[in-house]
Amino acid sequence: MIRVLLADDEAMIRAGVGAILANEPSIEVVAEAADGREAVEQTRRHRPDVALLDIRMPGMDGLQAAAEIRRAVPATAVIMLTTFSEDEYIARALDEGASGFVLKTGDPRELIAGVQAVADGGAYLSPKVARRVITQFSGGSTGGHVIRGAAARDQIGLLTDRERDVLRLVGSGLSNSEIAVNLNLVEGTVKAHVSAILARLGLRNRVQAALLAYQAGLAD
DSSP states (O other): OEEEEEEOSOHHHHHHHHHHHHTSTTEEEEEEESSHHHHHHHHHHHOOSEEEEESOOSSSOHHHHHHHHHHHOTTSEEEEEESOOOHHHHHHHHHTTOSEEEETTSOHHHHHHHHHHHHTTOOEEOHHHHHHHHHHHTTTSHHHHHHHHHHHHHHHTTSOHHHHHHHHHHHTTOOHHHHHHHHTOOHHHHHHHHHHHHHHHTOSSHHHHHHHHHHTTSOO
């Protein structure tokens, strides 16, 4: 069972998102919060697998709450839930260690897929967000992509062959369990490889690792 904290300052949104999650037998909403500070407190108390945070909340917003949750309860994965898809929010959310970004206006199946993916150690970006992120991080032009691609390829040269295999599959959006099956490894070994990749390359989370794999040409 995937245990989820849901934080949004609008009661109607909490009710709607909660109803979507309640229809998935593998997911349980264990706590709700109406602002970022309460979200952090509830996360400390309930230790959910996933914290689903609205970006814009009064007082401490979702981005600040994400940073605090990642410090206080690092085992809890964070997904940002928002109607805003501006680049500044995406970049800040990724910088704060968010493992997923789901638009409120998206397909409800994206919400379920996102929660399941990050709970399994993966990362998830709604398709609209993914396109914006790839455009932003690839330089938005062919020339920018070539420059970033060369630097990315140099960077992944620090990895072992097995770590490159793992990074390629991270970039393809696979979870730890899926990578384990693909490479005939135990899941614990995959987690160790992912941790080593992040540490060796100076990356903060799997989303940044996936972007690097894309920039280096390891994944589409």
